[in-house]
Amino acid sequence: MSQATALAPAPAPAARPRGGGSEFAPLLRLVKGQGLLDHRPGWYARDVALTLLGFAAVAAGLLLAGPVWWTVLLAVPLALLSARAAFIAHDAGHSQVTADRRTGRAVQLVHANLLLGMSREWWNDKHNRHHAHPNHLDKDPDVAADVLVFAEHQTAGRTGLRGFLTRHQALLFFPLTTLEGLALKLYGVRALLAKDGPYRTRGERRTEGALLLLHFAGYAALLLTALTPAQALVFALVHQMLFGVHLGLAFAPNHKGMERPDEHEDGDSWGHLRRQVLTSRNIRGGVLTDWFLGGLNYQVEHHLFPSMPRPHLRLAQPAVRAHCRALGIPYTETGFVDSYRQALGHLHEVGATLREERAGRPE
Numbered sequence: 001m002s003q004a005t006a007l008a009p010a011p012a013p014a015a016r017p018r019g020g021g022s023e024f025a026p027l028l029r030l031v032k033g034q035g036l037l038d039h040r041p042g043w044y045a046r047d048v049a050l051t052l053l054g055f056a057a058v059a060a061g062l063l064l065a066g067p068v069w070w071t072v073l074l075a076v077p078l079a080l081l082s083a084r085a086a087f088i089a090h091d092a093g094h095s096q097v098t099a100d101r102r103t104g105r106a107v108q109l110v111h112a113n114l115l116l117g118m119s120r121e122w123w124n125d126k127h128n129r130h131h132a133h134p135n136h137l138d139k140d141p142d143v144a145a146d147v148l149v150f151a152e153h154q155t156a157g158r159t160g161l162r163g164f165l166t167r168h169q170a171l172l173f174f175p176l177t178t179l180e181g182l183a184l185k186l187y188g189v190r191a192l193l194a195k196d197g198p199y200r201t202r203g204e205r206r207t208e209g210a211l212l213l214l215h216f217a218g219y220a221a222l223l224l225t226a227l228t229p230a231q232a233l234v235f236a237l238v239h240q241m242l243f244g245v246h247l248g249l250a251f252a253p254n255h256k257g258m259e260r261p262d263e264h265e266d267g268d269s270w271g272h273l274r275r276q277v278l279t280s281r282n283i284r285g286g287v288l289t290d291w292f293l294g295g296l297n298y299q300v301e302h303h304l305f306p307s308m309p310r311p312h313l314r315l316a317q318p319a320v321r322a323h324c325r326a327l328g329i330p331y332t333e334t335g336f337v338d339s340y341r342q343a344l345g346h347l348h349e350v351g352a353t354l355r356e357e358r359a360g361r362p363e
Helices: 025-033 041-065 069-093 101-116 120-132 160-167 169-177 180-193 202-226 229-251 272-277 287-292 299-304 310-327 336-350 352-359
Strands: none
Touching (some): 041 202, 069 120, 101 120, 101 202, 160 169, 272 299, 272 310, 299 310, 336 352
């Protein structure tokens, strides 16, 4: 378990609730009073405009440069822009962008389905379940046993390729993230075709399907118009791999190695404050870190206030720190590099049993 950072003094720490009152309510009142849950449509309008202009500039660059190999370098800014689109889609799904649900849905459909080829409804269903029960092995889909496993008992019976991946999952984590961009597309299409998918109406399924089809057709048409087939394939691979790594860097350190409610007898009865704070890890940094990680470096604040606009997360941090300190609840924050060391260290520990079994002796 990682160590919580020392908590610097912050103004107006919340008092411990008495008589069994909610631990979260005083903090919520304070944050609301500071206006930090108010929407920032102008900020998001600028972010959306810059992202769309960036996509247009890369497309224009591809078409103007033509079929020369150095054009593949444009896959790098396109990967960064794809991550920006993913962050906007994420925020729109949490109603951070606007209070108007139709507008927020439109923003998310454009950035998730059209620009990224990722199903909005599939992502919302999965991600909302994660927020409701973070790091709970039985309830959080993000820690369900799949390519990676997050608890020792999940390693049982894993042989062959899955066993190999589990034994070396810490070393393979970042190479595997190169597939994340493609995996998001695959899972979304699979959910769209499934009879029991998360789509509530036939119209939603048709809208999402049409936008996904438009994404794949448009992406292929752009690359094959501007580049030779070989160049187009290399461009797509570089773009999708870098995009996946960027997403992995943003999501990897947030919860891995943190508390798991299923490990505690009273874990299912934790209130909102403890459930979100004890399972989340923040990353220290400045403006560049905030930009590169899309505000997800304020994971504690984001989980406590999912609808809080991204630029307000850093402003809420002092109040959250102080409130946790007043209640004696560990608030975990670490440096950029150390956050990955802790997350990968946890994955390494989980795979130890299989490595010992294969070696026939303890490590």
